[in-house]
Amino acid sequence: MFFQLRQGLSKFLSLTGGINYFWKRLPNGVYAFNYHRIGDKEKTPFDRAIFSCTQNAFEQQVIELKKHFKIINTVELAKLIAHGEIVNDRYAVITFDDGYLDNFTEAFPVLKKHKIPAVFYLTTELLESRQITWWDEIAYLLRKSHGMKYQLPNGTLEYTLEKDNIDKIIQRIMSDIKQTKNLSVLTALQDIRSKFPEARTKLLAENHELFMGWEHAEELLKQGMEIGSHTLTHPILTQLENEQHRKEIVESKAILEKRLNCTINSIAYPVGRYYCYNQNTFEYTAEAGYKIGFNNEPGYHRSICNALDINRFCVATDDINYLKYECCFT
Incomplete structure (x- = not known):
């Protein structure tokens, strides 16, 4: 009901021109946008709720974000936070959780076409098998x-x-x-x-190939994209005993770095809502050496007091005006 109400308000503001008025006047700060699957959700027998949008809608969103933000990766973000410079401009980080194959086949070509960087958060166990989540x-x-x-x-x-x-x-x-x-x-x-x-x-x-493999991750890196950790097995971290909680965070970073021969700078917590991570999560994340940690709570940042607890807007519709509404009024 709450989502439908916000959709209605966004439609009203788009019809009256109000949404673009506020969109053009967004304050400086960090805006992170998170995607999961890209494509036609009606064609899948699996979880349709994690489809963010179609490929066409994604391209329109990318064009709009490029027009209104300076799009950066997490290495640049960590430097901005360290120097207290996140309010110097309007920055955006584009992220993808889970490592679905359609991120590579549908989203990646759009990012390359428009020369836009993005961060792909991969679950190591899913890179090594054809299992279903x-x-x-x-x-x-x-x-x-x-x-x-x-x-x-x-x-x-x-x-x-x-x-x-x-x-x-x-x-x-x-x-x-x-x-x-x-x-x-x-x-x-x-x-x-x-x-x-x-x-x-x-x-x-049945035979389903839902996730990227190591060869896809290597190609993403080669083309200037960034890889981040999404843990070993994508559990809800707060449901785990402390040692397993730590292992999911620490070992996933080590595996990715060894296999891909790169530094893993950031992590996105699975599911990412406030009840899915806690203070232990931050401690293990800091211990592992991550510089940036993302949740999935909506909102932007004018300042960041904890670089391991950064909000993201989760895209869940083709409607670009709703995305604008979320940024303007969340």
């Missing part, structure tokens, strides 16, 4: 089991998996999984697998 598998199993019912372990709500409303139901269940402290994502996944064995059998029989 927990969120994509959950979405697939629920989508392929429409007409049935599901209730999370120890949950109070029972969901009917209605075909015409399946995307909304999947996101409600996904939100419950992410925010329930006494239920890990892997426990939820195992429960869903056990409840929907036919869908699980079908998934195992």
Whole structure:
């Protein structure tokens, strides 16, 4: 409901010309824009909520961002923070989480065409296998089991998996999984697998290549893009014991640096909402030697007191006016 209200306000302001008035007058500071998947979400049986926009919409957004911001990478950002210079201009950082293959096939050509740098946050385990992530598998199993019912372990709500409303139901269940402290994502996944064995059998029989490999990461670096860490396995860090929490952050950096022969300057915390990382996250991130850490809480920065806790606007629509609205009024 909140998202629909903000969309309505952005449409009203775009019709009246108000959105461009405020957009052109954005204050100086750091604005980070985060993308996940690029493409047509209606074509996937997996999690559609992580599609940011189509390729055409992405190109229009890139053109607009290039026009109104100085686009930088995290090495430049760290220097600006160190020298207290982030208010000297209007800076943008473009990031991609998870390392989906469409980042390389759909987004990368647009970035090259317009000579725009971006940071790609990669989960090391996904670079080394063709596995399906927990969120994509959950979405697939629920989508392929429409007409049935599901209730999370120890949950109070029972969901009917209605075909015409399946995307909304999947996101409600996904939100419950992410925010329930006494239920890990892997426990939820195992429960869903056990409840929907036919869908699980079908998934195992299919062949899906969803993520980039090391060769794609090497090509991105060769073409001037930046690689960052998105941990070893993409867990919700606050659901982990301290040692595993530390391992996800420290070892992913070491693996990326060894395999790609480069310095990994930054990390993006998986899921990235305020309940998915904590003070331990910052301590392990500093210990590993990262200079920049990104969350997924919306907002821009006029000053940055903690370089390991930087906000990002998560793009979730083709509508460029909504993106402008988020920057102007968040």
